[in-house]
Amino acid sequence: MSTPYPFTAIVGMDDLRLGLLLNAVSPAVGGVLVRGEKGTAKSTAVRALSALMPEVAVVAGCRFSCAPGAPDPACPDGPHETGAGTARPARMVELPVGASEDRLVGALDIERALAEGVKAFEPGLLADAHRGILYVDEVNLLHDHLVDLLLDAAAMGASYVEREGVSVRHAARFLLVGTMNPEEGELRPQLLDRFGLTVEVAASREPDQRVEVVRRRLAYDDDPDGFAAKWTAEEEALRARIIAARALLPEVRIGDAALRQIAATCAAFEVDGMRADIVMARTATALAAWAGRTDVVAEDVRQAALLALPHRRRRNPFDAPGLDEDRLDETLEQFGGEDDDPDPDGPDGGGGRPPQGDGPDAPPAGEQHAAEAEEAARPEASEGDESKASAGSGEQSAARAGEPFRTKVLSVPGLGTGAAGRRSRARTEHGRTTGARRPRGALTKLHLAATVQAAAPHQRVRGRSGPGLVVRRDDLRQATREGREGNLILFVVDASGSMAARQRMGAVKGAVLSLLLDAYQRRDKVGLITFRGKDAELALPPTSSVDAAAARLERLPTGGRTPLAAGLLKAHEVLRVERLRDPSRRALLVVVTDGRATGGVDPVALGARAARLHAVSGTASVVVDCESGPVRLGLAGALARELGGTAVTLDELRADSIAGLVKDVQGNRTGRAA
Numbered sequence: 001m002s003t004p005y006p007f008t009a010i011v012g013m014d015d016l017r018l019g020l021l022l023n024a025v026s027p028a029v030g031g032v033l034v035r036g037e038k039g040t041a042k043s044t045a046v047r048a049l050s051a052l053m054p055e056v057a058v059v060a061g062c063r064f065s066c067a068p069g070a071p072d073p074a075c076p077d078g079p080h081e082t083g084a085g086t087a088r089p090a091r092m093v094e095l096p097v098g099a100s101e102d103r104l105v106g107a108l109d110i111e112r113a114l115a116e117g118v119k120a121f122e123p124g125l126l127a128d129a130h131r132g133i134l135y136v137d138e139v140n141l142l143h144d145h146l147v148d149l150l151l152d153a154a155a156m157g158a159s160y161v162e163r164e165g166v167s168v169r170h171a172a173r174f175l176l177v178g179t180m181n182p183e184e185g186e187l188r189p190q191l192l193d194r195f196g197l198t199v200e201v202a203a204s205r206e207p208d209q210r211v212e213v214v215r216r217r218l219a220y221d222d223d224p225d226g227f228a229a230k231w232t233a234e235e236e237a238l239r240a241r242i243i244a245a246r247a248l249l250p251e252v253r254i255g256d257a258a259l260r261q262i263a264a265t266c267a268a269f270e271v272d273g274m275r276a277d278i279v280m281a282r283t284a285t286a287l288a289a290w291a292g293r294t295d296v297v298a299e300d301v302r303q304a305a306l307l308a309l310p311h312r313r314r315r316n317p318f319d320a321p322g323l324d325e326d327r328l329d330e331t332l333e334q335f336g337g338e339d340d341d342p343d344p345d346g347p348d349g350g351g352g353r354p355p356q357g358d359g360p361d362a363p364p365a366g367e368q369h370a371a372e373a374e375e376a377a378r379p380e381a382s383e384g385d386e387s388k389a390s391a392g393s394g395e396q397s398a399a400r401a402g403e404p405f406r407t408k409v410l411s412v413p414g415l416g417t418g419a420a421g422r423r424s425r426a427r428t429e430h431g432r433t434t435g436a437r438r439p440r441g442a443l444t445k446l447h448l449a450a451t452v453q454a455a456a457p458h459q460r461v462r463g464r465s466g467p468g469l470v471v472r473r474d475d476l477r478q479a480t481r482e483g484r485e486g487n488l489i490l491f492v493v494d495a496s497g498s499m500a501a502r503q504r505m506g507a508v509k510g511a512v513l514s515l516l517l518d519a520y521q522r523r524d525k526v527g528l529i530t531f532r533g534k535d536a537e538l539a540l541p542p543t544s545s546v547d548a549a550a551a552r553l554e555r556l557p558t559g560g561r562t563p564l565a566a567g568l569l570k571a572h573e574v575l576r577v578e579r580l581r582d583p584s585r586r587a588l589l590v591v592v593t594d595g596r597a598t599g600g601v602d603p604v605a606l607g608a609r610a611a612r613l614h615a616v617s618g619t620a621s622v623v624v625d626c627e628s629g630p631v632r633l634g635l636a637g638a639l640a641r642e643l644g645g646t647a648v649t650l651d652e653l654r655a656d657s658i659a660g661l662v663k664d665v666q667g668n669r670t671g672r673a674a
Contacts, residue, residue, distance in 0.1 A: 003224040006231035007048035008238055010041060011213045015199040019307055020049045022197070023175045025245040026286040030196025030279055031154060031176030033139070033187075033311065040201045041213075042179040046135050049177075050092030052239055056131050057085045063123050064170045065091075065130045072171045076121055091132035093125050093174075095150070097141050101429070102444060104146055105153075105161050108168065121168045126150075126159040129174040139178035140187050141544070143420045144523065145430050147187070150176070151194040185544025186520065193272075196279045198311040241290075249289040254281055254296040257336065261301045264335040265328065271312045280304045298332055401554060402510025406655040407518045408648070410588060412487055412620040418585040421486020421523035431483025439478040450477035486523040487588050488542055488578055489515070491549075492571050494593035495532040496562035499626060505558055508592055508626050511650050512553055515590060520546040525585065527574060528552055531567030533560035534599065538570060542578055561599035564639075567591075568610035575619060589614060589621040589643070594628075595635025611642035621645030624653060 010017060019032040034042045059066040059080045066072050068085025095104065106124035125134070136142065136150065153159045159172040178195065180187070192198070204210055220227040262280045283304035284296045291300075310323055409423075416426040429445070436450035455475035462470040491512060499505055519526050526549045527542035539552045568591070575587050597603040614621060621643040625636035640647035 003228050004047045004051040005044050005220055005224075006228050006235055007045070007052045008234035009216055009220075009227075009231050010045055010048065011216065012204050012209055013041060013045065013201055015307070016042070016045055016201050018303075019197045019199045020045060020177065021242065022283060022286045022290065022307075023177070024049065024053060024242050025290055026249055026282060027173060027175050029282050029286055030194070031178070032197040032199060033192070033195040034177065034179040034199055034201060035182055035311075036179075036201035037183070037203065038181055040203055042201060043135075043137060046133070046177050046179070047092065050090065050133050050135075052235060052242070053090035053133070054239060054243055055087045056090050057087050058131075059083070060086050064127050065132075066171070067131070074169050074171075076123075076168055076170055091128060093129040093132060093134050095125055095134060095136045095142075097138050099125070099142075099146065101146060101149065105149060105159050106168070106170075108161060121161070123170070124159075126153050126172040126174075127170055130170075130172050132174055134174045134176050136176070136178045138180060138184070140180040140182075140185050144188070144191070145420065147191050151191065155194065183543070183545045183548060186547065188521075192311045193275055195311065197283065197307040199307065200310070244292070245286070245289040248292065248294065249286065251294050252285045252288045252296065253294060254285055254288075258284060258296045258298070258301055261298065261332050261335050262304070265301070265305050265331050266309070268327065268331045269309055269313055269323065271309060276308060276312050279308045283308055298336055302328065302332055400506055400509070401513050402506045404510060404514040404517055407511075407514045407653050408655050409518075410515075410590070410622050412586045412588050414586075415482070416485045416487075416584070416586045418485035418487065418582075419523075420483065422484045423487050423522040423524060423588075424485050424586065426483060426485035428481055428483035428485070431481040433479045434482045435480045436477040437480055439476060443476055443478055445479040445481065447477040447479035450479075451475055484522075485586070486525065487586050488525045488527065488575075488582075489519045489588050489590060490527045490529065490542070490571055490574060491515070492529045492531070492536075492567045492589065492591045492593075493553075493556070494562060494564070494567070494591075494596075494626070495530045495556055495558045496596075496598070497532075497559050498562055498594055498596050498598075499558060504626065504628055507650055508624075509553055509556070511624060511653055512592060513550060514653070516546045516549055516553075527578075529567055529570050529574065530556060531563050531570070532558060534563060534566075536563060536566040536570040538574060542574070562593075562596050563599055563603070564593065564595075564597035565600075565603065565606035565610040568607065568614065572610070572613050572617070575614075575617070587619055589619050589645070590624060591621065591639065591643070592624045592626060593636060593639070594626045595623070595633070595637070595639050597635075607639065608642045611639055615642065615644035619643075623647040625649045 007017070016034060019034075023029050023032055034046075036042055056065070057068055059068050059071055062071075062075065062077045062080060064072065064075050064077055066075050066078070066080055068080075068083050071078060071080035071082065073079065102124065104124050105126055107122045108120070134150075134154075139147065142150075153172045154174065154176045157171060157173040159170055161168045176195070186192075204213070216227075259281065262277055262284070266276045266280065280301070281304075284300040287300040287303055288294070288296045305328055306323060306325075313323070412424040414425070416424055418424075418426055420428055420430070433447065436447035451471065452469065454477060455469055455471045458472075458475075459465075459470060462472075464470045493508070493512060495505075499508060516526060525542050525544050526540070526546050527538070528540040528549050530537050530539050539556070540549050543549070571589060571591075575589070578585070578587065597607040600606065621640070622645050623636045623640040623643065625647045627633065627636060637647045
C-alpha cells in the first residue's frame with residue numbers, strides 16, 4: 001500500500017479537518033458530507049484520516065471484525081469467546097459508484113440455500129468497514145436505493161440481508177464520509193438530512209497558501225516516505241489527542257442552557273424534524289471532548305450549528321447553502337444561560353475555542369430581502385413596449401422567473417433500461433415483479449413460484465414421492481422487475497424577440513424552473529439550448545446539476561429573430577452525441593416556444609424539416625406552447641405534430657390545472673397518426 005499523505009500536512013481546510021476529526025472522536029455524530037469543487041483535496045483528507053485512526057482489536061479469523069472484549073452475539077461467524085484478540089489498523093473501505101447491492105450489503109448463496117439447506121453468506125463492504133471508515137466518493141451519483149441502504153446501516157449500526165426467507169444480520173458501525181461535486185448533481189433533501197455534518201470546501205484564493213499546497217504536494221510526490229517521516233511527530237500527537245478525546249467523551253456534560261440554545265437555533269432556522277437537534281447535541285459534546293473539556297459551552301453550540309445545519313436548510317436544489325451567522329449569534333445570545341461557560345479560560349488557556357472554518361456562507365437574509373424589495377419596486381415596462389424594443393436584434397435584460405409550481409408528469413413511452421430514477425417505465429433490479437426468466441450469470445432475485453413450477457414436473461424422476469421438493473440449478477428462475485428510470489431532459493428555449501416581453505418571459509422561465517425541479521426530484525439529467533438572433537447556443541451541456549441549469553436560465557438574455565431550425569438542429573446533434581455516451585439513457589425533448597420562425601429563407605419550412613429529424617430518430621418530445629393573446633396561430637401545435645410529440649400550454653402544464661387532462665408523451669403518437 002502506498003504511503004498516504006499526512007493529515008497534519010494538509011494546508012487550510014479547517015472545517016473539513018474538524019468535521020472528520022469530530023467523527024473520529026464520536027462516530028455517533030453520523031458522518032460527514034464533503035461538498036466542493038474538483039481538485040480540493042477531499043479524497044486526500046479522507047485517506048489521510050484513515051492512517052491516523054488508532055488500531056482496533058479484533059477476534060482472530062472473524063470476517064466481521066468483532067471486538068474480542070465484547071463480541072457480537074449475532075455475528076454470522078460466531079459465537080466467539082471473550083479473549084485477547086489481535087490488533088490491526090483501522091480499515092478504510094471505498095464504495096465505488098457502480099457497486100451493486102450485493103457488493104454493498106453482502107450476498108446469500110441462494111442456490112446452496114435452496115438445494116443444500118446451507119446458509120452461505122459472503123460479507124459485503126458494510127462488514128469490511130465495521131469499526132473503520134466507509135468512504136463514498138461521488139455519493140450523489142450513487143443509486144438512491146444504495147444510499148438508503150448505506151445510511152440505514154449507519155443509523156442502526158447493523159446491516160440486514162434478507163432473501164427468500166433467509167435472514168442474516170451483522171454489526172456495521174463505521175465512520176461514514178461522503179464526498180461530492182455539486183456541479184454533478186445534488187442529493188435529495190431526505191438523504192442530505194441523514195448525514196450528520198456537512199462542510200463546503202474550495203481552493204484557497206490566497207497566493208501564498210496555494211504556493212504552500214503545491215510545494216508540499218511536489219515534495220510528497222517525489223518522496224512519499226521521506227515526506228511522511230517529517231510529519232511523524234505531528235501525526236502521533238494528533239492520534240494521541242483523538243484517543244484522549246474518545247476517553248473523555250463519556251464524561252462530557254451538556255447542560256439545559258446548551259440544549260435550549262440548540263433547540264432555539266434549529267427552530268429559528270426552520271429545520272424539519274428532530275434529527276438536527278440530536279446531531280447538534282452530539283457534535284457539541286464531541287467538540288467539548290476535543291477541546292479537553294467536560295462541559296459544553298456556547299461556542300461549541302455555535303460551531304455545531306455551522307457544521308450540522310446548512311445542508312438541512314436546503315428545501316430544493318436552488319436554495320443557497322450556508323447560515324446567516326448574525327442571526328445565529330442573535331439566537332444564541334437570546335437563549336444563553338449562566339451555566340453555558342463554567343470555565344472561560346479552558347484547559348489550554350484559550351477557552352477551548354475550536355478552530356473556525358472559513359467556508360463560504362450565504363449573504364445575510366436582510367440583504368437578500370432588501371435586494372428583492374428593490375427589484376420589486378422597479379417599474380416594469382408593458383409587454384407591448386418590450387415587444388417593440390425586442391423586435392430588432394438588440395438584446396434585452398433578463399426577466400426574472402415566475403414562481404415555480406408542480407408540473408404534470410411527462411414521460412418517455414415504452415420500456416427502458418436506463419439508470420434508476422422516477423420518470424419513465426424501465427426494467428430495473430428493484431420494483432414490482434413482472435415475470436421470470438432463466439438467470440444469466442449469478443442468481444440475484446429468485447422468483448420462487450416460477451422456480452417451484454419448473455421443478456415440480458421432475459420430482460418423480462428425481463426420486464421424490466413424498467413431501468418436499470428437489471430443486472436443481474436448471475430449475476432456478478430469476479425475477480424480472482419493472483420500476484422507473486431517469487431520463488435526459490433537453491430543454492430548447494426560444495429567447496427571441498417574440499418571447500421577450502417581460503411578463504411572458506417571466507412566466508416561461510417559471511415554467512422551465514418548475515420542470516427543472518421536477519427533473520431534480522425524478523433523478524434526471526438536464527441540458528439547456530437557447531436560440532435567438534441568428535443561431536442557437538448550448539447554454540448547458542447535459543449534466544446532473546439542475547441548479548446549474550437554473551443559474552443559466554436566470555441570466556438568459558432575449559431579443560432578435562427566431563432561428564427555430566437552428567435550435568432543433570443543435571438539439572439533434574446534442575442528442576446524437578449523448579446516445580453514443582450513454583446509450584441506455586433515453587431522452588425527452590422539451591421545446592419551449594410560441595412556434596414562430598423568422599430569419600433566413602423560408603424559416604418555417606426549415607423548422608419543420610429539422611423537427612422531422614427528431615421524429616425519425618424516435619425522440620420523445622413535448623412542445624410547451626407559450627403563445628398568448630386573444631388571437632392564436634396554433635404554430636406550436638403544428639410544430640409538435642412535426643416532432644411526433646404533443647403540445648401543452650403553460651396553464652395545462654400545471655399539475656393542479658383544470659384546463660386539460662394529464663398529457664403524457666405516449667399519447668402523442670395517436671395524435672400524430674390522426
